Amino acid sequence: MNQKERYEDAKKMYAALGVDTDAVIEALKKVPVALHCWQGDDVTGFDHDGPLTGGIQTTGDYPGKAKTPQELMLDMDKALSLMPGTKKLNLHASYAIFEEGEFADRDKLEPKHFAKWVEFAKERNMGIDFNPTFFSHDKVKDGLTLSSPDEETRKFWIEHGKACVRISQYFANETGIPCVMNIWTGDGYKDIPADRMGPRLRYKDSIEQILSEPYDRKMVKPCVESKVFGIGVESYTVGSAEFTLSYAATHEGCLPLMDNGHYHPTEVVSDKIPALLCFYPEIALHITRPVRWDSDHVVLFDDETKEMAKEIVRNDALGRVFMALDYFDASINRVSAWVVGFRSWQKALLNAMCMPYGTMKQLQDENRMTELMVMQEEIKTYPFGDVWNEYCERCGVLADGKWFEEIVKYEQDVLLKR
Numbered sequence: 001m002n003q004k005e006r007y008e009d010a011k012k013m014y015a016a017l018g019v020d021t022d023a024v025i026e027a028l029k030k031v032p033v034a035l036h037c038w039q040g041d042d043v044t045g046f047d048h049d050g051p052l053t054g055g056i057q058t059t060g061d062y063p064g065k066a067k068t069p070q071e072l073m074l075d076m077d078k079a080l081s082l083m084p085g086t087k088k089l090n091l092h093a094s095y096a097i098f099e100e101g102e103f104a105d106r107d108k109l110e111p112k113h114f115a116k117w118v119e120f121a122k123e124r125n126m127g128i129d130f131n132p133t134f135f136s137h138d139k140v141k142d143g144l145t146l147s148s149p150d151e152e153t154r155k156f157w158i159e160h161g162k163a164c165v166r167i168s169q170y171f172a173n174e175t176g177i178p179c180v181m182n183i184w185t186g187d188g189y190k191d192i193p194a195d196r197m198g199p200r201l202r203y204k205d206s207i208e209q210i211l212s213e214p215y216d217r218k219m220v221k222p223c224v225e226s227k228v229f230g231i232g233v234e235s236y237t238v239g240s241a242e243f244t245l246s247y248a249a250t251h252e253g254c255l256p257l258m259d260n261g262h263y264h265p266t267e268v269v270s271d272k273i274p275a276l277l278c279f280y281p282e283i284a285l286h287i288t289r290p291v292r293w294d295s296d297h298v299v300l301f302d303d304e305t306k307e308m309a310k311e312i313v314r315n316d317a318l319g320r321v322f323m324a325l326d327y328f329d330a331s332i333n334r335v336s337a338w339v340v341g342f343r344s345w346q347k348a349l350l351n352a353m354c355m356p357y358g359t360m361k362q363l364q365d366e367n368r369m370t371e372l373m374v375m376q377e378e379i380k381t382y383p384f385g386d387v388w389n390e391y392c393e394r395c396g397v398l399a400d401g402k403w404f405e406e407i408v409k410y411e412q413d414v415l416l417k418r
């Protein structure tokens with residue numbers, strides 16, 4: 001059987017469950033997922049020479065890392081060509097592109113420093129998401145930024161945040177697509193603090209000041225990302241889960257952002273998604289793979305990834321959840337890391353969309369839990385791979401088993417020559 005025939009067979013099997021795979025494929029094509037620029041260069045960026053700080057780390061020294069905006073864009077283009085679906089670009093402020101001899105510190109960043117990214121995104125019909133960069137900078141004082149007791153330090157970072165609101169508005173205006181602006185800081189303490197509330201009150205005030213900068217609520221979507229701990233900030237993080245959820249709940253227009261690497265290892269974000277959807281009109285996600293801790297491994301098509309996608313799809317929330325990938329692995333081919341992660345999340349969404357939720361919910365509500373278990377187990381061995389291959393083909397990208405040859409070639413021709 002060739003791929004078309006296999007797809008036709010699969011389509012019939014899903015149709016018997018009441019799932020229209022053609023409609024699913026068309027629907028998924030339109031769902032935007034943000035691709036993070038920082039996988040391409042180990043979260044280095046272009047505005048500083050110092051190390052990566054803020055409690056996050058990359059490990060590995062695989063050859064071919066992008067060192068200039070041109071290289072990063074070239075690599076990203078290669079990756080994009082191997083990913084099905086609608087892509088959005090996710091940038092950090094540290095990826096500002098300066099002219100020869102020009103420099104602007106984080107508090108002085110302007111839209112013009114991102115004009116080349118806008119051009120890149122527009123040529124590829126992509127929207128842009130944005131992140132102020134509150135790390136890897138000499139004005140991070142004693143590990144603190146927006147929560148610093150030093151008013152000059154705090155002011156600098158508030159000004160950075162405000163500059164980023166203006167840049168986010170510029171991205172939204174230029175692309176015509178809403179810009180999600182995510183606030184995350186690594187602020188915290190390695191050892192036991194004496195005051196856990198003071199830093200949080202300052203953080204709250206700082207975010208309020210940043211978001212007092214005018215912006216169009218429909219086009220710029222500010223979020224606050226929580227975290228349980230980071231390297232060097234093991235005892236206390238200012239932006240904890242309770243802090244960010246409460247902030248978002250009490251500040252209209254601000255979304256909570258959950259990164260599935262930022263919770264205790266037995267907590268699952270898949271269960272938190274429907275809880276938040278009961279209260280928030282919109283939420284945001286950073287999709288990653290935490291291995292024992294917030295290790296930011298490449299996203300795979302694994303159980304929790306599938307569950308997260310299911311919660312978004314079966315609650316009819318694809319239009320309410322802003323999805324972005326967030327991981328960085330320097331130990332493997334970085335372009336491949338981008339592609340595997342993006343394709344895995346696409347697979348998870350497609351898989352979630354191929355489930356007969358109406359029937360399954362009914363079984364649950366009628367307490368027919370035995371049948372529900374049997375059905376959920378049997379769907380696992382349905383011919384999902386044939387639907388996935390068809391989806392890739394209809395998106396004009398190479399199927400599994402084919403795309404990796406392109407990576408090998410690109411590594412030989414481009415990456416190893418750097």
Ligand code: RNT
Pocket residue numbers: 038043056092131184225227259286294326
């Ligand atoms: C860090 C957070 C944050 C960063 C990016 C680079 O733990 O997840 O989102 O990964 O901003």
Ligand code: ZN
Pocket residue numbers: 225259286326
């Ligand atoms: Zn994150």
